Amino acid sequence: MSDADLCNWRFTETPYNWRLMSIATKTGDKGETSLMYARRVSKTDHRVDAYGCVDELNSALGLARAAVSNESVRAEIVAAQKELITVMGELATAPQDLERYRKDGFEITTSAMVDRVTAVINKIEESQTMKFKDWVIPGDSFPSAALDLARTTCRRAERRVAALVNDDKNFNIEILRYLNRLSDLCWLLARKIEAQNGGSG
DSSP states (O other), X not given: OOHHHHHHHXXXXXXXXXXXXXXXXXXXXXXXXXXXXXXXXXTTSHHHHHHHHHHHHHHHHHHHXXXXXXXXXXXXXXXXXXXXXXXXXXXXXXXXXXXXXXXTTOOOOOHHHHHHHHHHHHHHHHHOOOOOOSOOOSOSSHHXXXXXXXXXHHHHHXXXXXXXXXXXXXXXXXXXXXXXXXXXXXXXXXXXXXXXXXXXX
C-alpha cells in the first residue's frame, strides 16, 4: 500500500476495510506507486521522494515523542505530527488534482500553520535563558538525540520539497516554509530538553 493510499484511508469517510484488504497490494512491485486519485508514478518521482521524507520525519518525531517525558514538549511534537499529515497529503497529490483535492474537503498547508510553529519558537526563546556558542554535538541524552534526528530528517524533507518548488512555479510555498520552521523548532526543543536535564546543550 502506498503512502498516498494511507493518506486516503486516514481522511476518507469510508475507509478501507482492513479485514478484506491486505497491506501487501503488490501494485508497487515494478517500481511504481499511486498518488492521490490513483495517479500512477515512478517511485523515483520527486513528489514521491518528498512525501516519503515527510513520512520519515513523522516517524522520527514519533520516536522523539516516545522518548521525551516533558509533557509540553510531547504536546508540541504531536501537534507537528498531525500537521505533517496535512503536508504529506498535499504532497501526495499531483498539481492537476489539487483543485479536486480541495473540493473534496482535504486541508492544505497554510501560513497559519507556519505562524503557529513560529509562535511556539518565540515563546520558548522568550522563556529560556539558553546560550549557544559552538556547534551542538547530538547525543547528550536519548530524547534530545531523537529530536536532533527528527531535525536532520526535516532538513532532508525540506531539500526534497525545494526540488518540487523548482519544478512547479505554482507550488504551495507554505510547505517549504513550514518544514523550515519545524526544523528550527526541533533544534530548539532538543536544546530545551538538554538544558532541563543539566546537559551541555
